[in-house]
Amino acid sequence: MPNRRLTRRDFLKFSAAAGGSALLAACGGGAATCDPITSADTIALDTLTECATAEGQLTTIALPHDWANYGEIIETFKTRYSLTINELDPNAGSAEELEAIRANRDNPGPQAPDVIDIGIGRTVTAMEDGLVAAYKVATWDSIPMKDPDGYWWAEYYGALVFECNMDIVETLPVDWEDLLRPEYRGMVAMAGDVLQSNEAVQTVLGAGLSRTSGAFEGAAQAGLEFWAEMNAAGNFVPVIADVGKIAQGETPLTVEWDYLALANRDTLAGNPEIGIVVPQTGVITGPYAGGISAFAPHPYAARLWWEFVMSDEGQLLYLKGYAHPIRFNDMAARGVIPEELAAALPPAEAYANAIFLTVPQLQEANTYITENWRRVVFGE
Amino acid sequence: MRGDLPQIAGTADISRVARRLRRPSSRRASPWAWFWLALGMLYFFVPLVATLEFSMRAVRGRYTFVAFQHILSDPDFYRNFGFSLMWAVITMVISLLLVVPTAYWVHLRLRRLRPVVEFITLMPFVIPAVVLVFGYIRLYGSRPLVLTGSPVLLVAGYIVLSLPYMYRSVDAGLRAIDVRTLTEAAQSLGAGWPTILRQVIFPNLRVALLSGTFLTLAIVVGEFTFASLLVWPAFAPYMEDLGNKKAYEAAALALISFGLTWASIGIIQWLGRGAPGQTQVTGAH
Amino acid sequence: MTVDRLSVQGSVVDAAPSGKKGGAPRARPPRSRLIDWLAVGPFFLFALLFIFLPSLQIFIRSFQDREGHFTFDNIVTAATGVDFVNAYQASLSISLITAVGGAAFGFLLAYAVIMGGLPRALRTFMMTFSGVASNFAGVPLAFAFIATMGTAGLVTRLFEAITGVNPQRDLGFSIYTIWGLSIVYMYFQFPLMVLVMAPALDGLRREWREACENLGGRTYHFWRYVALPILLPSLLGTTILLFGNAFGAYATAYAFSGSFINLVPIVIGAQIKGDVLYNPGLGNALALGMIVIMALCMTGYGLLQRRSARWLR
Numbered sequence: 001m002p003n004r005r006l007t008r009r010d011f012l013k014f015s016a017a018a019g020g021s022a023l024l025a026a027c028g029g030g031a032a033t034c035d036p037i038t039s040a041d042t043i044a045l046d047t048l049t050e051c052a053t054a055e056g057q058l059t060t061i062a063l064p065h066d067w068a069n070y071g072e073i074i075e076t077f078k079t080r081y082s083l084t085i086n087e088l089d090p091n092a093g094s095a096e097e098l099e100a101i102r103a104n105r106d107n108p109g110p111q112a113p114d115v116i117d118i119g120i121g122r123t124v125t126a127m128e129d130g131l132v133a134a135y136k137v138a139t140w141d142s143i144p145m146k147d148p149d150g151y152w153w154a155e156y157y158g159a160l161v162f163e164c165n166m167d168i169v170e171t172l173p174v175d176w177e178d179l180l181r182p183e184y185r186g187m188v189a190m191a192g193d194v195l196q197s198n199e200a201v202q203t204v205l206g207a208g209l210s211r212t213s214g215a216f217e218g219a220a221q222a223g224l225e226f227w228a229e230m231n232a233a234g235n236f237v238p239v240i241a242d243v244g245k246i247a248q249g250e251t252p253l254t255v256e257w258d259y260l261a262l263a264n265r266d267t268l269a270g271n272p273e274i275g276i277v278v279p280q281t282g283v284i285t286g287p288y289a290g291g292i293s294a295f296a297p298h299p300y301a302a303r304l305w306w307e308f309v310m311s312d313e314g315q316l317l318y319l320k321g322y323a324h325p326i327r328f329n330d331m332a333a334r335g336v337i338p339e340e341l342a343a344a345l346p347p348a349e350a351y352a353n354a355i356f357l358t359v360p361q362l363q364e365a366n367t368y369i370t371e372n373w374r375r376v377v378f379g380e
Numbered sequence: 381m382r383g384d385l386p387q388i389a390g391t392a393d394i395s396r397v398a399r400r401l402r403r404p405s406s407r408r409a410s411p412w413a414w415f416w417l418a419l420g421m422l423y424f425f426v427p428l429v430a431t432l433e434f435s436m437r438a439v440r441g442r443y444t445f446v447a448f449q450h451i452l453s454d455p456d457f458y459r460n461f462g463f464s465l466m467w468a469v470i471t472m473v474i475s476l477l478l479v480v481p482t483a484y485w486v487h488l489r490l491r492r493l494r495p496v497v498e499f500i501t502l503m504p505f506v507i508p509a510v511v512l513v514f515g516y517i518r519l520y521g522s523r524p525l526v527l528t529g530s531p532v533l534l535v536a537g538y539i540v541l542s543l544p545y546m547y548r549s550v551d552a553g554l555r556a557i558d559v560r561t562l563t564e565a566a567q568s569l570g571a572g573w574p575t576i577l578r579q580v581i582f583p584n585l586r587v588a589l590l591s592g593t594f595l596t597l598a599i600v601v602g603e604f605t606f607a608s609l610l611v612w613p614a615f616a617p618y619m620e621d622l623g624n625k626k627a628y629e630a631a632a633l634a635l636i637s638f639g640l641t642w643a644s645i646g647i648i649q650w651l652g653r654g655a656p657g658q659t660q661v662t663g664a665h
Numbered sequence: 666m667t668v669d670r671l672s673v674q675g676s677v678v679d680a681a682p683s684g685k686k687g688g689a690p691r692a693r694p695p696r697s698r699l700i701d702w703l704a705v706g707p708f709f710l711f712a713l714l715f716i717f718l719p720s721l722q723i724f725i726r727s728f729q730d731r732e733g734h735f736t737f738d739n740i741v742t743a744a745t746g747v748d749f750v751n752a753y754q755a756s757l758s759i760s761l762i763t764a765v766g767g768a769a770f771g772f773l774l775a776y777a778v779i780m781g782g783l784p785r786a787l788r789t790f791m792m793t794f795s796g797v798a799s800n801f802a803g804v805p806l807a808f809a810f811i812a813t814m815g816t817a818g819l820v821t822r823l824f825e826a827i828t829g830v831n832p833q834r835d836l837g838f839s840i841y842t843i844w845g846l847s848i849v850y851m852y853f854q855f856p857l858m859v860l861v862m863a864p865a866l867d868g869l870r871r872e873w874r875e876a877c878e879n880l881g882g883r884t885y886h887f888w889r890y891v892a893l894p895i896l897l898p899s900l901l902g903t904t905i906l907l908f909g910n911a912f913g914a915y916a917t918a919y920a921f922s923g924s925f926i927n928l929v930p931i932v933i934g935a936q937i938k939g940d941v942l943y944n945p946g947l948g949n950a951l952a953l954g955m956i957v958i959m960a961l962c963m964t965g966y967g968l969l970q971r972r973s974a975r976w977l978r
Binding site: 168185186187192193194195196234237238239240244245248249250252374378 | 748808811812815816817818831833834837839841919920921922923924925926927931934935
């Protein structure tokens with residue numbers, strides 16, 4: 001159409017278009033910062049918060065509320081950032097977590113985990129199978145145990161202790177060898193299943209390290225032999241211990257992570273009385289590692305979660321749950337650890353001989369113990 | 381009439397038999413019956429009592445029901461149990477709609493398909509639930525067919541798990557009634573298939589379907605794997621979670637769950653009691 | 666009396682298994698094929714989508730190694746590895762024990778409430794209870810038995826109070842064996858037997874019993890020559906069902922003793938879920954082996970059921 005006079009309609013159209021694009025530019029300006037993440041660099045907290053809020057949800061897996069105070073950590077995170085948290089199977093083992101990532105690769109729904117918490121020995125598989133994305137949190141430099149490229153980092157650790165039902169156990173054991181004494185016949189159990197649980201494998205390894213006086217070489221075999229003797233003597237109760245069985249008396253002497261033992265003591269509140277002993281030798285620590293799913297449906301929420309958990313505040317919440325935050329030494333040096341929290345843990349001297357194994361060592365021990373467990377201990 | 385009597389040797393036999401017939405043997409309570417029942421009850425109830433005894437030790441030094449109170453005052457308990465109960469009913473209905481027409485048809489017309497159908501209904505016994513659920517997630521959780529957000533997969537899983545029991549009860553029921561005669565009678569009165577199913581088959585199967593629905597209810601309420609991995613607030617994940625946290629409450633919960641499931645089954649049984657018994661229906665005898 | 670005898674006679678004749686019933690020829694509408702598909706179609710579609718396709722995975726992944734390449738290794742290991750042969754042996758023995766024991770006592774229970782002349786209310790009680798109990802498994806069941814016969818269990822404490830001896834602590838006795846687990850398995854085996862055999866026992870007509878007595882037989886004769894021959898296929902078939910049920914039980918075995926008792930489902934679980942072993946190809950191969958065994962059981966069960974159905978029409 002040749003030259004039309006500009007009508008009011010045209011003018012309205014034009015301003016609508018202009019206004020619309022300005023609006024889009026404004027939104028686009030906000031949306032532009034929520035692009036798919038391609039690098040492992042730290043992202044500013046306000047960007048994370050904004051984009052996470054836009055995502056609206058976070059899916060976690062294998063985080064029981066009573067494990068290292070995850071209940072409070074989840075609640076605090078949920079209320080602070082107004083996100084919905086989908087909590088998948090709290091009892092999932094590390095392999096199940098990885099399987100959940102694999103199976104939900106293309107699933108944008110709430111069954112696909114965003115963040116995982118796995119035994120440190122499992123991090124190799126996670127990386128090899130391309131299941132985790134790299135990210136370095138703000139406090140990256142003060143994390144003593146991590147993958148240099150940012151694919152995983154340790155979150156917290158504990159040591160294996162002897163958790164005793166004082167109604168049944170008369171004298172507390174002092175070290176691993178005490179467990180073989182006849183007075184503990186039919187009493188000693190592990191808190192997990194050797195073929196499926198990281199904790200149980202470490203229980204075997206801890207006994208072994210006690211026998212080899214801390215040397216890694218031969219510790220796995222020594223541990224297996226220890227438990228074979230336990231089984232032959234009738235001291236070993238071949239059942240997976242839990243707070244119910246400890247209270248009921250089936251497994252009055254359970255070897256468990258200190259934070260779980262202390263949490264159990266709180267839960268039972270004296271009914272029965274629980275005695276907790278850190279062994280003198282073979283003090284094995286079991287750090288757990290955190291990661292972000294490579295196919296996370298909510299990548300910003302996932303990173304926001306880690307910023308929270310690895311911050312001083314998040315780490316102190318672990319401490320409140322009796323677990324040692326991985327950044328404990330750094331935080332202690334800066335004096336940010338409250339007196340009461342530190343005092344609630346067993347005394348620091350008990351942890352003086354704590355043994356931290358490397359990831360390759362843990363992997364090797366894992367494989368050796370699970371492959372030989374049945375043969376050595378049960379003779380099958 | 382005398383001529384119809386079978387040959388029986390001797391009057392002594394006749395009078396012995398006559399005495400027996402006056403006292404129908406099936407109504408005499410055998411002492412052995414009481415014995416087996418008592419033994420069975422002992423076996424079933426002692427573990428329940430042991431669980432109860434433990435749950436009552438929640439407070440030191442005395443027996444108390446406080447663990448039960450904790451459970452019954454927990455809103456999560458009602459929410460999760462209600463959720464499972466609701467989905468149990470939905471599963472039952474869909475399962476019936478799937479199974480009854482199929483079993484009926486196979487029984488009546490497609491006999492050759494019977495082994496195939498039976499094999500299908502026995503497969504759920506054999507496949508671990510954890511394998512099945514991951515199968516669902518892989519197949520139906522990725523684009524273009526994302527079903528993982530809806531309860532479709534959960535219900536499908538429940539139906540699969542209860543299929544063996546549902547099919548077996550329907551099958552047993554169909555065997556017990558004279559399906560062919562009933563169908564022919566209905567057809568000769570002019571009924572179409574939907575009417576036959578709705579007004580002739582379903583009502584006659586009511587008694588037989590009861591045990592199938594009992595088991596479906598028990599299975600759905602107790603099912604953990606699907607509910608947990610597909611992320612639904614069902615009862616079994618709640619129980620599992622509690623079991624890890626609280627010793628005495630977990631034992632109390634196990635008993636409450638047992639009791640509630642039993643009560644639900646009792647209600648179904650009560651609702652089904654008015655149905656005509658199998659023998660009356662077949663008339664021709 | 667005469668009338669009774671006539672009715673007895675009449676029923677005995679009717680009770681003979683009849684093949685074809687005489688009578689009006691069945692009307693066969695021309696649309697029958699379509700109706701056939703409509704009636705069974707949904708079921709088969711459901712089975713395809715939600716049973717076959719997802720389980721195809723088991724079959725496929727059995728032949729894959731960890732990288733996804735085709736291999737027979739898994740099948741070979743599953744069939745011959747020492748660990749697994751032991752697991753199969755243990756699973757077979759516990760399944761056999763609980764199948765035979767469960768069938769025997771379950772049958773007695775079913776007999777007691779249905780034919781034993783007990784009050785009708787007890788029958789309803791037993792049937793509804795069996796409905797719940799047959800599904801009471803996993804953690805609560807395992808805990809219930811630990812609370813009963815474990816080291817600090819109710820029965821153990823009573824025993825200790827009477828005899829002064831704690832079987833576990835003083836005698837080294839342990840419940841974490843195949844026999845201990847069998848006792849636990851019975852909790853869902855007995856009720857399953859009751860639930861499945863009850864309709865069959867119900868189908869034993871009173872007239873047959875009376876006919877037997879008419880001919881001078883006592884209880885022993887009734888069972889030996891009438892009831893058991895009729896019920897035997899059904900009994901055997903249900904025993905096989907119980908066998909399969911025990912063989913596949915995972916939750917209860919795991920809750921009772923973790924991986925400490927070596928059973929096939931436990932080993933499968935360790936391969937598929939485990940923190941440390943993780944070889945899904947092997948796990949799936951073991952599952953495939955389990956399926957083969959169960960398929961054999963179920964086929965046997967099906968054949969036997971069909972034979973007994975003739976009598977219980």
